[in-house]
Amino acid sequence: MPTVKQIIDIIDQIAPFSLAESWDNSGLQAGDPGWQVSKILVALDITDKALSEAKKLGCDMLITHHPLIISPEKQIDFSRMPGSAILTSARSRIALVSAHTNLDKAHGGLNDYLAQKLDIFCTNAFLADGIENETSGLMLGIGRTGTLGKSMTLEQLAWQIKEKLKIARVRIIGDPERMVSTAALCSGSGGSLTTYFLDSGMDVYITGDLKYHEARDIESYGKSAVDVGHFSSESIAVELLKNRLGHMFDADEYEIEIHTYDQEQDPFLTI
CATH class of the missing domain: 3.40.1390.30 (NIF3 (NGG1p interacting factor 3)-like)
Known part of the structure; x- marks a missing residue:
């Protein structure tokens, strides 16, 4: 099985991290580069619900478009995001990886x-x-x-x-x-x-x-x-990442299951 770092290297071939904006935080958000990966969940955002789905499916990695952290955090509170995601990542051995402005620009x-x-x-x-x-x-x-x-x-x-x-x-x-x-x-x-x-x-x-x-x-x-709307213009990143990663994994002969989180919704509701 490939490691987290090897998956990140594959993402770099799809959307070079060198393209990311200077203010951005694409790449590994939490986890160990040496962890092995056999199942991946792809989502738009790192949320508690997406992480729960990753745990339910037995995934080793959650890949998203939007990063978990962009502005520096002064403290990590495990009772709320982003601390709760970091805690889940550590406890459940789920690596968190994002491809943000590098994927936008590639x-x-x-x-x-x-x-x-x-x-x-x-x-x-x-x-x-x-x-x-x-x-x-x-x-x-x-x-x-x-x-x-x-x-x-x-x-x-x-x-x-x-x-x-x-x-x-x-x-x-x-x-x-x-x-x-x-x-x-x-x-x-x-x-x-x-x-x-x-x-x-x-x-x-x-x-x-x-x-x-x-x-x-x-x-x-x-x-x-x-x-x-922000959500509607970027939710398609999930299918894009799944398709591009799938082709790369096939070429490298990696047997990795890729799942997509299809329960995300625009946080803005019109009533």
């Missing part, structure tokens, strides 16, 4: 997968790192820009996104009848990149967590946006 990573889901042909990174992938020619970086499969109204695009991502609702900014044919997209929380979108020449911005004043800026520029 070629074939989350933003490419989101674009593929939405039938958007990527032409470049939205905010490039200046690192070009030799195989694809695509600049690696945050988000993607590209062209829609065909021109359509903003409202038609919104309905298409709802269907493709299997979500009940989205928020749109701009005239619903405005025609759009080019798009910038950023999985997760992309509000801080609104200025870059306004300067990009793209017709529509697809992301999550847009704030009121960012929406007003988009509106005042005569642009369009679709806010799909």
